[in-house]
Amino acid sequence: MRRIERFFLWSVVAILLITAMAKMVTVWGVVSTPTEPGAVKTMLEDREPFFNLVPFRHLLLLAAWLEVSVVLILFSKASTLVKWNAVTYLCVLFFCFRVGLWMVGYHKSCQCMGSVLSAFNIPDASADIFMKYVLFYLFGVSYSFLGIELFSRKEREKPLSSSQSG
Numbered sequence: 001m002r003r004i005e006r007f008f009l010w011s012v013v014a015i016l017l018i019t020a021m022a023k024m025v026t027v028w029g030v031v032s033t034p035t036e037p038g039a040v041k042t043m044l045e046d047r048e049p050f051f052n053l054v055p056f057r058h059l060l061l062l063a064a065w066l067e068v069s070v071v072l073i074l075f076s077k078a079s080t081l082v083k084w085n086a087v088t089y090l091c092v093l094f095f096c097f098r099v100g101l102w103m104v105g106y107h108k109s110c111q112c113m114g115s116v117l118s119a120f121n122i123p124d125a126s127a128d129i130f131m132k133y134v135l136f137y138l139f140g141v142s143y144s145f146l147g148i149e150l151f152s153r154k155e156r157e158k159p160l161s162s163s164q165s166g
Contacts (some may be wrong), residue, residue, distance in 0.1 A: 005145055005148075006011070008141045008145065009074060009083070009103070009143070011141070012074065012087055012138060013071050013075075013139060014073050015134060015137075016067040016068070016070055016090075017067075017068075017071055019064075019067055019112065019113060019134075020064040020065075020067040020068050020071075021064075022116040022117075023060040023061070023064040023067075023112075023113070024064050024112040025045070025116055026060060026111075026113075026116060027044065027050070027060050027061055029055050029066075042057050043111060044055055044057040044060075045143075048108040049101060049141035050097060050100040050101050050104055050106070056111060063094075063112075065136075066093070067090065068091060069086075070086045070090050071088060073086040073108055074086070074087070075101070080145075080149050081146070081149050081150070081153070083143050084132065084145045084146040085146060086150060087138060087141070087142035087144055088139075088142040088143060090138075091135060091138050091139045091142055094112075094135055095139070096111065098132075098135070107114055107130035108124075109125055109127060110128050110131060111129060111130040112127075112128075113127055120166055151153065
């Protein structure tokens with residue numbers, strides 16, 4: 001694996017682990033909003049607006065589980081193609097969920113990081129914008145390296161031309 005690719009792979013691992021831990025800390029109730037102590041508990045019990053099937057608590061756990069699963073794939077001996085595909089699929093899933101929220105008219109900040117950032121007095125709107133940039137970064141990195149990997153595989157599989165074989 002190339003050096004720059006390894007750097008970006010480790011940055012993806014760090015991002016996914018941090019966001020997964022933030023979700024788990026919120027779900028397990030370790031952090032509460034300083035200004036509104038009951039707000040986190042209420043948010044966790046509310047049903048998410050896109051599917052309206054599960055409470056945010058379960059959705060945060062599922063998202064954290066998916067993020068940790070992708071990290072495990074990144075640490076595995078899987079091919080580079082599989083690793084970048086896993087990150088790409090996770091990004092597509094998160095992006096589709098955000099688009100779905102927008103389509104149903106949900107205009108509140110995304111709770112991607114749970115309530116951890118509010119413990120540092122970071123406004124929800126700022127955290128939401130930051131997480132959009134994180135998603136954009138993950139998208140860009142994963143699609144770039146996925147494209148590079150697919151292109152290099154295609155180049156390796158090219159048959160020799162007739163002028164080189166004689």
